Amino acid sequence: MSGPNTDYDPVEVTPLKADQVEAMREAALAAIADAPDLDALKQVRLDHAGDRSPIALANREIGALPPQARKEAGQRIGQARGAINQALAARQSVLEAEHEERMLVEETVDVSLPTTRRRRGSRHPLTLQSELIADLFVAMGYEVAEGPVVEAEWLNFDALNLGPDHPARTMQDTFWTEPAEDHVVLRTQTSPVQARTLLTRKPPIYVVCPGRVFRTDEYDATHSPMFHQVEGLVVDEGITMAHLKGTLDHFASQLFGDGISTRFRPSYFPFTEPSAEVDVLCFVCRNVDAESCRTCRGEGWIEWGGCGVVNPRVLVACGVDPEVYSGFAFGMGIDRSFMFRHDLEDLRPLFEGDVRFSSAFGTEI
Amino acid sequence: MKAPLSWILDLVDVPAGTTTEEITDRLTLTGLKLEAVVSPGREITGPLVIGRVLTMEPEPQKNGKTINWCTVDVGDANGTGEPQGIVCGAHNFAPGDLVVTVLPGGVLPGGFEIGARKTYGHLSAGMICSARELGLGEDHDGIIVLPPDAGEPGQDVRAVLGLDEEVIEFEVNPDRAYALSLRGIAREVLVSVEGASGFRDPALRETPAANDDGHPVVVEDSEGCPVFVARRVDGFDPAAATPDFMVQRITAAGMRPISLAVDVTNYVMLETGRPIHGYDADRLQGAIVVRRAREGEKLTTLDGTARTLDPGDLVVTDDSGIIGLGGVMGGETTEISGTTTSVLVEAAHWDAVSMFRTGRRHKITSEAGKRNERGVDPTICEAAADRVVELLVEHGGGTAHPGVTVVGTPPAMPVVEVAGDLAARVSGMPITEEQSVACLRAVGCEVSAAVGGSGTLSVTPPPWRPDLTDAQDFSEEVVRLVGYDKVPSVLPTPPSGRGLTRAQQLRRRIGRTLAGEGFVEVVTFPFVGEADLDALGLTAEDPRRDLLRLSNPLNAEAGFMTSTLLPGLLRTAGKNVGHGTTDVAIFETGTVTLPRHAGPAAILPVDRRPTEAELEALDAALPAQPLHLALVGAGDAVSGGWWAEAQPFSWADAVEAVRAVAASLGLEVSASAVELAPWHPGRCAELTVDGEVIGHAGEVHPTVCQAFGLPKRTVAAEVDLDLLIARAVHLRTAPTFSSYPVAKEDVALVVDDTVPAAAVEAALREGAGALLESIRLFDVYTGDQVGEGRKSLAYALRFRALDRTLKEGEAAAARDAAVARAAERTGAIQRA
16 A cells, blocks of 8 residues: 555546546446457456556555545545456356356267276176075075085995995996095985984085086086085984975975976985976976977976985985984085076086176076 | 887888988887987098999009909999999909999998099009908908899999988987887887887797707806807808998997907897807806806906906806806807808807896996896897797707796796776876776887776886886876877966075075175186195195095096185186286185095985984085185276276275175174285285184285296185174164264374284273274374374374263263273373
């Protein structure tokens, strides 16, 4: 702020005249309105509201006026400056909005560009199928039991009523290990897990055992030396074949769709008596006009697995009293179930490890 | 088992109008599963007719053969009524004979199309057929000459030859050995097909009583051979042909017709289920003796194989030595030949277990062995031998020798106590005791109620059912006849379960984590060969060389269970690269096999629960089988594109993937340098959690990359998931953190190249004390400014106190303390 300027004759201070102040205001407002962008407005601000602007200079002259004139001049200039600042602020926000709008337009991208910078991973469909099946049974209250794949001969065979001279032993082409006198095999079925379960848990027992098993089958479109099975075992008081049927019907409808049931045919397994083959109703044709159905090859039913009432001899070998408890067991191929559930005709892609195969199934099925 | 329908219906009647499908459907439901219904002539199409040979002109050829140029009357079958000109190479016929003629347009088995073609200077329009050309047998010595009353020329010949016969193939379960015979199948038809009746048991016949005139037989092991019956046919014509019906039935059943004497024994075996052996009686020397083999004895069996016998083998001997492997296969010296005129017929019952062991020991699978090892009706030896004698006499022109040798008696069937309500309790169906009794009697059991009306039945199985030994076995017989399709569907009510175990949940979490990191799960076979371990560059002392060997691998190159997942995974990665997926990230979880060489896994008894000690010993004898995780990355980890350059896989990606897995379990992994195959010696990290080694990760050795068809800089990791999962943090503690302002301090430290960054960081952390909130290495610099053999590590440190704003200088003091500790521990010098 300047001090009183005593050298001037106040009467001669023309910039403070009303018309002069009005002219400054008009000039400033016009320049503000004309400023095309923020840079121009910045210059306008300097020119018309800055320290060296006419109105700022005029303001300095107020002190030179006689006291009685100062008030009036001060008011006049103050009002003008207020109007100019207001206009500046208004114009500033308009120009800023315009600027932002223009910037956003300039920043437009092609959103159709590919965005997959990192490859997606996936889990193996057999893992997913095993977990899905396990979950269906866990939901019913079962637990998931496990055991080693390199297994004692006694647990894989003898404990399951498959004695050393049982003809059924030749039905399962077994991988034996050396030295032979160690009596160690690659398990041919997940049934040794059932034996382990019976040996380590007390009834009531409700378990499923998914896992890898091995047979000396040459590798082709429908055979593999390694494949996956899931077996179920229930041992409780009063368990009958009807409970087995009910459980498998429920399992089938959960895995293949509402209304899909099973049927039993007599069969033979040493560890169950009575034994049955279990077929599942074809979930594609539902045995309606089955002749043209590819999935069941015109049968209306698909061979699914084996099952039966646990042979009391197995219960005895595992220390469960067959006078008190009875049970059922069932087993089916996870790979096979996967194949017909997902329309896969040749099983080899399951074990070839081509990432294009697993990737097609993502992380859940 | 393949059974011609006509043969079945010879033995049992079904209601008129019953279709083959109705019969097979019922049999399938009661336990004889239909495999297929086929006709022997299914592959033959087009005109196949009776022809009468009108003329035949033998014409010697330059190649030494003589062909016959024939004219054959085929009636109107050729459309002209004119005789058909056909060249024929066989000579076993004469003008006037009726022959089987296939005309142009016909197709024989094997897709053999018949046309009119120029051959040996004639236009031969068709072919005169042999049995083999029609798929009816192996006989190719001549063409089929039909009986004079077979029919008229031009008539279709299929029915005459049995080519349109329906042959039913059944899958026979090991417990139903009786169904390996027409007798057994007909009996199943009787009990399964509604309205079936009139079962004619081919083994139910009057047989002559045993006498002392028969061939002398001594059975030294009556447990191994409880019954031995010998009969003899003399004056047999070795040239006698097997009747057509027998050839057709034997062929349809899948066996090969050989000669009348052999064919008759096979025919009776198929009919009754009882294997029969025929000896050339003139080549037998002295009494037949049945005994166990002695150590080192040898026999050349009918298949021409010289075998060294085992003391467990049952043998048939005469004065010349061993003449047969009892019940399994005969010997060469007494084999029936083209000059045999006297046949000694043996029908003997053999111990099934011994048969099974001998068959397995000598790797012999024969039709006789298949039946004997599953169990045959021991009561029908005399009937079967008598049936053979009858057929040999009838078709071979011989006379039955009056001598009948019968040694031993059939073992008695056991009497089994069966609760009257067992079938109901097992099946969940309301089966009454009366129903059970009816079903059991239908399958041939004798049933009588036990004393006092206790609800217990005394059941004696029929002699053809040696599989019925336990009460539960009889319940299956009842339930299958009542019908498996009638079993109701009832859900049991399990107690509340505990869900997945923690380890099961964590394994799923690990899989999801790796999928989230961009890895694709694969499943490979766990078989490995030594060459695979060589390819990994494992040293001779590497513990992973200790492998469990398979006795019978499918592929000798992969004869072991693997101790590491890497060979399979590297091979799989290589295959993907080979298929054009050049950027590949895969993982696998699976058990590996680490032998413990702890001795045999005992064969424990089965009549009681093993003791805890026995079970522990059993588990201890198995190899360790930890669950491993392995992963491989090759090519680009992050793809290049409009956003940035591609980032190739680096050793760090392998370490980071394992860190991600560990982090998902709440664990932190430390890495330190180690040299281990198959990794790059300078780029392999030994990974530890709380000081325990859990695995390794890094860049794969370039030689190994090359061996597996992978690009250089491929990365891999393998860790023991069991160790990780065992350490997983179960309940994580909630964190507390400061909301006061942070103080940031950056330091750059110069150390020797050989100093691990992890050591510098550990020293900084220790020196900085409790105020240190975090530390991050943000730059590693090597170059002129720090000098040869040195590197500069730049760290950003953040300091904060939980309860207050730090005072001026506090953070700097902590930083200086950190740097001082790093200097002391690692020789670090702070860069100006």
